[in-house]
Amino acid sequence: MTGWQWVTDEMFNGKMTSLASAIGTGRLLQIPGVYELVKEELNNTVLESLADEHGRCMDCGSLLDDANECHSCNDTDNQENI
Numbered sequence: 851m852t853g854w855q856w857v858t859d860e861m862f863n864g865k866m867t868s869l870a871s872a873i874g875t876g877r878l879l880q881i882p883g884v885y886e887l888v889k890e891e892l893n894n895t896v897l898e899s900l901a902d903e904h905g906r907c908m909d910c911g912s913l914l915d916d917a918n919e920c921h922s923c924n925d926t927d928n929q930e931n932i
């Protein structure tokens with residue numbers, strides 16, 4: 851480590867960030883352990899985003915009705931509308 855003392859944390863982080871950007875998300879996710887960490891961090895956001903794109907409830911994933919209501923989440927309120 852003796853020869854690298856001129857490298858500050860700020861320099862290291864700045865260079866690592868720019869190299870990571872250049873490498874790209876796809877390859878970063880292939881680094882052992884990274885995929886699992888990102889998956890854990892973004893799990894709910896991914897599911898909500900997919901639900902939104904597919905016309906499904908962002909809370910439970912069930913298919914929404916024509917009025918964009920979820921019968922699984924609102925089954926006491928909207929029972930008569932089914």
Ligand SMILES: [Zn+2]
Binds near residue numbers: 908
């Ligand atoms: Zn729901």
